[in-house]
Amino acid sequence: MSIEVAGVSKRFGDFVALDDVSVTIPSGQLTALLGPSGGGKSTLLRIIAGLESSDTGTIHIEGTEATHLPAQKRNVGFVFQHYAAFKHMSVAKNVAFGLEIRRRPKNEVRARVDELLRLVHLQQFAHRLPAQLSGGQRQRMALARALAVEPTVLLLDEPFGALDAKVRKELRDWLRRLHDEVHVTTVFVTHDQEEALEVADEIVVINEGRIEQVGTPDQLYDEPANDFVMSFLGPVTRLDGELVRPHDLDVLDHDRVLGATPGTVTRVVRVGFEVRLAVRTAVEPDVSVVLTRAEARGLGVDVGSPVWLVPTRGATTVPVMPRATAG
Numbered sequence: 001m002s003i004e005v006a007g008v009s010k011r012f013g014d015f016v017a018l019d020d021v022s023v024t025i026p027s028g029q030l031t032a033l034l035g036p037s038g039g040g041k042s043t044l045l046r047i048i049a050g051l052e053s054s055d056t057g058t059i060h061i062e063g064t065e066a067t068h069l070p071a072q073k074r075n076v077g078f079v080f081q082h083y084a085a086f087k088h089m090s091v092a093k094n095v096a097f098g099l100e101i102r103r104r105p106k107n108e109v110r111a112r113v114d115e116l117l118r119l120v121h122l123q124q125f126a127h128r129l130p131a132q133l134s135g136g137q138r139q140r141m142a143l144a145r146a147l148a149v150e151p152t153v154l155l156l157d158e159p160f161g162a163l164d165a166k167v168r169k170e171l172r173d174w175l176r177r178l179h180d181e182v183h184v185t186t187v188f189v190t191h192d193q194e195e196a197l198e199v200a201d202e203i204v205v206i207n208e209g210r211i212e213q214v215g216t217p218d219q220l221y222d223e224p225a226n227d228f229v230m231s232f233l234g235p236v237t238r239l240d241g242e243l244v245r246p247h248d249l250d251v252l253d254h255d256r257v258l259g260a261t262p263g264t265v266t267r268v269v270r271v272g273f274e275v276r277l278a279v280r281t282a283v284e285p286d287v288s289v290v291l292t293r294a295e296a297r298g299l300g301v302d303v304g305s306p307v308w309l310v311p312t313r314g315a316t317t318v319p320v321m322p323r324a325t326a327g
Ligand SMILES: Nc1ncnc2c1ncn2[C@@H]1O[C@H](COP(=O)(O)OP(=O)(O)OP(=O)(O)O)[C@@H](O)[C@H]1O
Pocket: 012, 015, 017, 035, 036, 037, 038, 039, 040, 041, 042, 043, 044, 189, 191
């Protein structure tokens, strides 16, 4: 059982937002839709939610054909970046809303709201108004509200996107722990690779309306399907027509390794525990290399030093491919 997206395409006028997308999103896991802005992540999420209809293709949610079901019949919970709370209702009332319109017994509603507020660590704020919460607390309330009606799937569209970096990071850890407690099938949209790598069980990389790769964070990082995925999931540099990660390069002070590329150090910058080098080779642009402080000290490199570069044994490398432009 899972979310099955098969052959889904979506155009807005002449613009192709999704181009024949097929993917299976596993049950009970936290899946990230990751990709650059405008790539089609939100459109796919909205089609799964039933907030947007696809031009072609089908959606099954946990075995039920949902392609033509209205949003309210799909049993999905949805949280947006800017969550629209009922301003005049307390936090507890906001969370209770979905249960009350379903006319659940009062004591059941009270017990469920208590449980949810505990889950999102907002028990002490039950009687506040949404305006009296911080941005992060408001998003946690939004999650509690979405979970109240026990959705089959929880869909989150950049739920922490509007918050500052520190709060985002806290909420990311919190979402992971919450999911480990609740285990509801969850799909969240993000353009932040670190967020996806840290939180998700599975990542779907979407770019220009197509799926580039699906896999666990480790699979995507260690075995990227192509140069797009490799460069989207962390820093890369180019050496001899291949992409490699800057910390996956060995810097040598001799030419005794076959195939090592000669160059000259043009920049040395120390940032915290690492030392970043720029190395000029016969091919532009300069190659970026990241060393530990100890490695840099051992080599004794400085601006003007001659060096030879070679990917570390076992390093991930991907050939740079010319890409067709969209349209
Ligand atoms: N209702 C619409 N009418 C016209 N174009 C739209 C509409 N909704 C989305 N698009 C276009 O479809 C493309 C994909 O949008 P979508 O919101 O799915 O991207 P995204 O990957 O979620 O990006 P972001 O991270 O910026 O939200 C964009 O180019 C967008 O401008």
